[in-house]
Amino acid sequence: QSQRVTAPQIRLRKGGEPIVVLTSYHTHTTRIIDPFVDCILVGDSLGMVMHGMETTLPVTLEMMILQGRAVMRGSSHALVVVDMPFGSYEESPQQAFRNAARILKETRCGAVKLEGGERMAETIRFLTERGVPVMAHVGLTPQSIMALGSFRAQGREEVDWAPIERDAQLVAEAGAFAVVLEAIAEPLAAKISANIPIPTIGIGASPTCDGQVLVLEDMLGLSDRVPKFVKRFGSLGDQIREAVQGYAEAVRDRSFPAAEHTYGMKKK
Ligand code: KIV
Ligand code: NA
DSSP, rough: OOOOOOHHHHHHTTTTSEEEEEEEESSSHHHHHHGGGEEEOOTHHHHTTTOOSSSSTOOOOHHHHHHHHHHHHOSSSEEEEOOOOTTSSSHHHHHHHHHHHHHHHHHHHHHEOOSSGGEEEEEEEHHHHHHOOOEEEESGGGGGHHHHHSSOOBBOSSHHHHHHHHHHHHHHTTTSSSSEESBBBBBHHHHOOOOOOOOEEESSSSSTTTEEEOOHHHHHHHSSOTTTTTOOOHHHHHHHHHHHHHHHHHTTOOOOSOOGGGGGOOOO
């Protein structure tokens, strides 16, 4: 029935036409972007973007499921991937499966994403063997912010490459259909993309990846502060400011609402 992109189709695009991914959390933005992208990520960045949280750590499974359902209602084409939030999968493969199954059953999305390489490989295998398509996420993993201390690009010295390469290799072997590479130096991203059999989706990881992802609000120019790796393809913040100034003025000088926005009495 459905013409939706599937996780196996994304997997097959290794080395082919670049895979286009954007985040979305809402039905209205999803309706607008769905025709133009291959994959929509309901990222746990929603905690920071929608709720003003300082990190993604407080995001709950319930929040992800609620927005996952909103995004599924707004889309008919793109593969929808929902992030597993901090604390919902790290404890054991069993915990991860229980919560991934809730996400798939309650949102009807096509895949989940979780952070971590080598340490999550066993869990990724457990999920994929049981019918849960998994997108992995290595390099900078924002759910580890408290342990890392700050959001910094990874692999900018060659001595730091080996564990990141190993992370990417092991999530591929464990059955992930794709892997997000976040904030890693270009030569490392290029090497990983050349050496692993699954598509790499870069964010701050150079054009050598098999696809790219950005946070929608960041690329639209709606976020105040954005990382180095963001290009603003729009200036929605300025447009909203202008529109709201116009509205406020019109209300104050009573030019809005005008006759065409006003109900008269029914003609008898
Ligand atoms: O939560 C998110 O938006 C993400 C992407 C930026 C990869 O994980
Ligand atoms: Na995320």
